[in-house]
Amino acid sequence: MSLLQVTDLHKAYGDFMAVRGVDFSLEQGEMLALIGPNGAGKSTTFNMIGGQTRANQGRVCLNGQSILGLQARDIWQLGVGRTFQIAATFASLTVVENVQMTLLSFHRKMFSFFRPAALQYRAQALTLLAQVGMADQADRPCSELAYGDVKRVELAMALANDPVLLLMDEPTAGMAPQERNELMALTRKLARQRNMGVLFTEHSMDVVFAYADRIIVLAAGWLIAEGSPDEIRNHPQVREVYLGSGIGLEKLKEGLTT
């Protein structure tokens, strides 16, 4: 049984079909990239899996259990973590407080730093921060951090529910090339160590081809290709879609031809 099985997923906005019968699976410990030109349906697919958007039709199963139609919070409680395009941390809180707050939320405790519960989760928060290389900066306010470090904190927060599946929406948006590589190398290490599946959308083809074990490609709501980085790089329809989209040449030089 796959960790994540998506079957015949559809989404319409009025008469417009944004996602048209998408099927794919994702295994434990696997890094799966979801790519496609602007408007292909990546975010819509992503949000249907995470519970932010309702599907019109289809099935989404996590370890065989149907999660389609559940609230985002319930999906999170079942072990689906999420990071966002713009890091969602509180700048006024310290690094460790941000992680503690997520742990408190996961354990459904009211957030207050005057309660023993906050102290209780400090040790757990520090363990998560150690896993992303941020334990030594635990007591700094997030506002003082470099953006690459904020993304690491966000990753530690995303691990608070001990996820079996991590959804990352354009994880490297706004990052410099070296920071991008460090974040994705860390993500891949965590995926392997924790046997956690990672589904990520990404516009940077260098990141996709360097870090994905497998790639699925959407175009105009259809899943047009699925395969290893080499298979996708040489896939005629994928090349055609990227060339035809007007963003193709640069992206092609960046990733598809290397």
Ligand SMILES: Nc1ncnc2c1ncn2[C@@H]1O[C@H](COP(=O)(O)OP(=O)(O)OP(=O)(O)O)[C@@H](O)[C@H]1O
């Ligand atoms: N709430 C909405 N109402 C109507 N149309 C929508 C809505 N959300 C998305 N769409 C349309 O659905 C299509 C797919 O959008 P989606 O955001 O999933 O694409 P995407 O592949 O993530 O694109 P991008 O790479 O630009 O983020 C687009 O044509 C978009 O305009």
